[in-house]
Amino acid sequence: MKFLKAAASEVIGLFVGDWTQTIVSIVILAAGWLVVSRIHQIGIGFIVAVALAAQLVIATRLEARRRA
């Protein structure tokens, strides 16, 4: 049972380090999906990538502040 719990938390931990960051990333991807399905412009995916990169910078900065 202990091993199964460890395996389950390991599987969730594969994708989630910080729930807020994970939810923000999913929201960015969902918004990207909405935009991409309406605007068929080559290279529009870079906007999603820029948003994810900005989210990464902000999330690490917030964590640094929390740890300070």
Added chain:
Amino acid sequence: MGTQLFTFGAAFLGSAVESVEALTIVLAVGLTRGWRSSLYGTVAALVALAVLVVLFGQVIVARVPESTLKLVIGTLIVLFGLRWLHKAILRSAGLVAHHDEEKSYEETISELKGAVRQDWVAFTICFKGVFLEGLEVVFIVIAVGGTSKGLPVAVAGGLLAMIAVAATGVVVRKPLAQVPENTLKYAVGIILTSLGTFWGVEGMGAIWPLDFVSIFVLAALYFGASRLAVTMIRRPVLA
């Protein structure tokens, strides 16, 4: 060809990092409690992991439509890659201590000192250690291999890294503390986040300019963002 290169790279580097961590556990158990049960535990875990790769790999490649696969697995790869990248940034900036193989080794040895039923304990610790460390490798291999239609390439990358780390462990017989784990995790984080974004957005129905060449642009973007984050939050390196 370019995508396959990224697939191989992600599987190889990801497997190398996790294999180093698994090797530390197996070495600690094997050298203190004997090799027989330790190796049985290791082999049992590797068989369980191989079954997962074959089962889920086949299901993903054969049953899931390509656009769904790209969207769902791409999203999961992005989340996975961002998590590794996030940790790597915090370590590079000195906010989190680097993973110390020698410390993990000592901790495993001290855990074993109180154990009575030697063989069973050695088997269980090796099985648990190798299986849990290997789950991340299984995800990387299935996700990048399945989505790029290059499962054999991803499996080869994962296996080669594992064999290289195991062979080095047999020769040196001590934890591989010199392996730059954070740098490897950093690289895997960037590769996976780039591949995940590339496939996820393709699954949404978008087209990338110059096809796979865009992965390099994405990698440069995420690398730039991560360096910016490190610069913004940098602290003196923790011991």
